[in-house]
Amino acid sequence: MSCRNLKVKGKSNESVKPFLRWAGGKTRSTPFLVDLLPSNFPSTDVYYEPFLGAGSLFFYVEPQKAVLSDNNKDLIGCYRAIQKNPDLISECLNQHLAETCEEYYYRMRQEYNHTKPSISKAALFIYLNKTCFNGLWRVNKKGEFNVPYGFKEPPCLPSKEDLRKTSLALSNANLLHKDYREAVKDAKKGDFVYFDPPYPPLNGTSYFTHYTKERFTKEDHVELALLAKELTKIGCHVLISNADILFIRSLYEGAFNICELEVTRWIRADGKRYKVGELAITNYDVKNE
Numbered sequence: 383m384s385c386r387n388l389k390v391k392g393k394s395n396e397s398v399k400p401f402l403r404w405a406g407g408k409t410r411s412t413p414f415l416v417d418l419l420p421s422n423f424p425s426t427d428v429y430y431e432p433f434l435g436a437g438s439l440f441f442y443v444e445p446q447k448a449v450l451s452d453n454n455k456d457l458i459g460c461y462r463a464i465q466k467n468p469d470l471i472s473e474c475l476n477q478h479l480a481e482t483c484e485e486y487y488y489r490m491r492q493e494y495n496h497t498k499p500s501i502s503k504a505a506l507f508i509y510l511n512k513t514c515f516n517g518l519w520r521v522n523k524k525g526e527f528n529v530p531y532g533f534k535e536p537p538c539l540p541s542k543e544d545l546r547k548t549s550l551a552l553s554n555a556n557l558l559h560k561d562y563r564e565a566v567k568d569a570k571k572g573d574f575v576y577f578d579p580p581y582p583p584l585n586g587t588s589y590f591t592h593y594t595k596e597r598f599t600k601e602d603h604v605e606l607a608l609l610a611k612e613l614t615k616i617g618c619h620v621l622i623s624n625a626d627i628l629f630i631r632s633l634y635e636g637a638f639n640i641c642e643l644e645v646t647r648w649i650r651a652d653g654k655r656y657k658v659g660e661l662a663i664t665n666y667d668v669k670n671e
């Protein structure tokens with residue numbers, strides 16, 4: 383099924399903008415994804431988003447009950463800090479903004495890698511994300527953030543009002559630092575699960591972006607498809623975003639609806655750039671009205 387003619391719902395001015403830039407973030411696809419939500423959404427029960435990243439779909443739809451998770455510990459630490467202390471984070475961000483420059487960025491990057499989870503670490507996470515090259519999150523084998531400076535001055539940091547709105551949107555959310563398999567263990571009939579995993583390697587096994595020390599491999603994609611089938615048996619509504627490549631199609635064809643979105647993105651692999659289409663895969667019928 384192709385979704386190229388779907389009517390895109392406008393985003394309400396009230397919706398909260400994601401506070402991070404995130405590789406593979408779904409800001410551009412979200413208006414299309416919203417039209418592919420189950421027909422009874424938002425009366426579906428709990429909203430699960432186990433590959434949270436910048437949470438584009440979550441902030442767009444702001445469901446009442448949500449379980450949001452990611453296996454990036456610092457990312458979840460940052461969400462939790464905003465949920466509880468938006469004003470304190472805003473104060474720290476103002477200090478970073480006052481001093482920002484290339485030398486300051488590298489000093490803060492080093493400080494970040496030696497700081498224990500705290501409000502300052504959460505603010506540093508946002509500062510680095512907005513100031514580094516392309517908003518990438520990449521760590522070395524020791525788990526240290528190592529993305530170079532992005533030459534963007536001044537960085538566009540969220541305001542106090544943005545952070546307060548974000549905190550409000552997150553007020554009922556359960557934020558978990560977990561692998562996606564663990565994170566959906568309690569999902570039950572009537573719940574909605576949105577999976578947005580890292581794209582598979584297009585060539586060999588190399589990725590330009592390493593979200594965490596552990597890589598998301600081809601085998602992980604096979605396992606994710608099996609989990610989606612398990613959740614289908616339980617009666618959950620499942621929506622999956624992924625790259626439009628034969629390998630991914632082969633995992634879902636037959637049992638799921640496969641919809642091509644009118645969105646493409648550039649992926650880097652083996653030092654080259656590839657243009658790839660995007661799929662939205664559902665285990666329920668999509669009404670294209």
Ligand SMILES: C[S@@+](CC[C@H](N)C(=O)[O-])C[C@H]1O[C@@H](n2cnc3c(N)ncnc32)[C@H](O)[C@@H]1O
Pocket residue numbers: 404405406407408409432433434435436437438439451452453454560561562563578579580581593594598
């Ligand atoms: C494509 S990004 C999600 C982007 C997000 N939908 C957005 O709009 O910004 C994939 C996310 O999956 C997380 N991730 C990778 N492997 C994971 C795993 N095994 N379990 C849970 N999260 C994982 C990464 O840390 C990353 O944040």
